[in-house]
Amino acid sequence: MTRGTLAAPGTSRTADDGLRLESFLPYRLNVAAETVSLALSRLYAERYGIGIPEWRVIATLGQYDTMTAKDVGLHSQMHKTKVSRAVASLLRKGFVEKRANPLDKRAAFLSLTAKGETTYAALVPLARAFSERLAAELDGTDIAALEAALQRLGEAAARVAEEIAGEDRPTSGDGKREARP
Numbered sequence: 100m101t102r103g104t105l106a107a108p109g110t111s112r113t114a115d116d117g118l119r120l121e122s123f124l125p126y127r128l129n130v131a132a133e134t135v136s137l138a139l140s141r142l143y144a145e146r147y148g149i150g151i152p153e154w155r156v157i158a159t160l161g162q163y164d165t166m167t168a169k170d171v172g173l174h175s176q177m178h179k180t181k182v183s184r185a186v187a188s189l190l191r192k193g194f195v196e197k198r199a200n201p202l203d204k205r206a207a208f209l210s211l212t213a214k215g216e217t218t219y220a221a222l223v224p225l226a227r228a229f230s231e232r233l234a235a236e237l238d239g240t241d242i243a244a245l246e247a248a249l250q251r252l253g254e255a256a257a258r259v260a261e262e263i264a265g266e267d268r269p270t271s272g273d274g275k276r277e278a279r280p
Contacts, residue, residue: 152185161219167206
């Protein structure tokens with residue numbers, strides 16, 4: 100099969116034709132994370148009418164108190180558009196309040212309302228119990244290895260992303276990469 104051709108229905112390409120998603124680490128990590136997120140969302144979606152992005156904003160503000168939307172996005176690794184939509188929804192539903200930032204009019208401070216605090220307090224034990232049920236599938240050695248692997252993978256991904264960004268920078272006349280502004 101050549102590149103650009105489609106496989107017959109019900110068949111898959113050979114390993115030489117492209118990625119094997121079942122063994123492609125970024126894909127597998129994403130699928131596992133999405134599966135866990137969707138399962139966890141069952142705890143709060145029906146009870147509180149919030150989705151995954153809203154939960155992430157509530158959980159982040161619940162732990163760190165007052166933050167800007169940009170900081171919530173950086174902490175939770177959510178795109179600014181997704182954070183903005185989640186915050187708008189939470190403001191409408193009364194879970195979050197916005198306060199002007201006197202130093203930067205573009206970046207308001209976000210914090211949980213009394214309703215948001217109550218919801219967060221109710222969800223924390225449910226989220227912990229969910230996490231414990233998942234962890235019960237692993238022994239102590241597996242958990243320690245998983246935590247270490249996740250730490251190393253996160254660091255490696257950041258390093259590789261930085262290297263790729265450096266490769267994308269234009270070179271100066273002498274062939275060296277230009278410094279970042």
